[in-house]
Amino acid sequence: MMYRDAYIAEVTRRLPQTMREDVALELESTIADMTSDTPSQEELFEALRQLGDPVLLASRYLERPLHLIGPALYPTFISILKIVLPIALIVSGLTALLGVIVDFSEEFSWGQGIIQGILQIVGSMLAAGIQSVFWVGLVFALIERYSSSRDTIPLSKWDPSQLKPVTLKKRQISRASLIGGFVWTAIWVGIYLNASNLIRLYWEDQSLPLLNEEALRFFLPAVIALAAVEVGFGIYKWVKGFWTIPMAFWNLVFNLFWIIGTVLFLTHPELFSQEALTQFGELLGQTTAETESLKRWAVWTLLISFIVIATTDVVDGFMKTRVPRHQKK
């Protein structure tokens, strides 16, 4: 009966609350009609096969066509958007606001400055919003087509043996950790995009950007790609709902990319603006060599912290795939 209930659950969880109970009862009595009183597993499977793919059955109950993002994934898509979109808007708005405040130049009148600032903030929020909808949509379209999970387009052959029992608590991925991941992505991308305004050297009443505009532009495509993959991976985790060995492996690959990217970025010879470094040395009364070694020390500290964080994340992923011993299969 576990399979029968699992099948009914697969159908009803995709239906609106108002239909659920009735459909569940009807399916239950139908399956009972199709089988003997104490059906063997094979007999039950035969009945379920006749009813067919639960996702397809649910979509027929809903009378919805299959879209780019089908009925199985659509609710998840919307709930992810509801999370990603506010984060993207708030973080992009705040970083743009910071940038505007820092960059507030004296050459305009107050009114002009404020209008310019508002335009800049709205512009970056709009861009962030469009980007996040696009990337999330793309990820879902890809999951819809290439995922091996049961939440794919139900055109493939479906078999009752694919019904999976309820997931173990230990391996489940919490909503909070995913939201944290999205917030983190939004923050670092936001900072990166506004780096020339935010990461500056300040002294007395002047300031200089610490990083070279050219270097930042050079890495931009890689940054966008990495952020998209990061969000995509988060969505993949969300859809799966629990840690698996392949997922932990992909997590390892992803973290490697992160580290390689960070290393390339921080060790880029043109990353730091020479002008700002010279100014820095002058302010502290250091020689060029001293400034250089200080810079190297700062870069290494950053690098090592990133590597430690990434390694922890990878190990954590593999740890979570381990099934507690006392659990039955």
Next chain:
Amino acid sequence: MSEQISPLVTELRRGTLILAVLSQLKTPQYGYSLVQALEQASVSIDQSTLYPLLRRLEKQQLVSSTWDTTEARPRKYYVLTEQGHQVLEELYREWKQMSLNLQNLLEGGTSL
């Protein structure tokens, strides 16, 4: 049946499906008894199509449903409503006319 023909037959059948289902609901039927009744008349229908279809017909007020809990297992019975009877007659008339027209078309062979 060859690969090519079966989707065409399915397509051909699709329009008549509602007529077939309605015709069997003059007396109350529950889901699986309806499946069997249709199968006996060699009108095959996918179960994953039938149950959602019944629900849709109910929404359109052509059939009404009641849960019968007097038996050992509860069953949901469907039966034609007044409106359903009218629609069935109407469709049946249309169907007869249509198959007549098509027969003339296929066997007549000569244009008027």
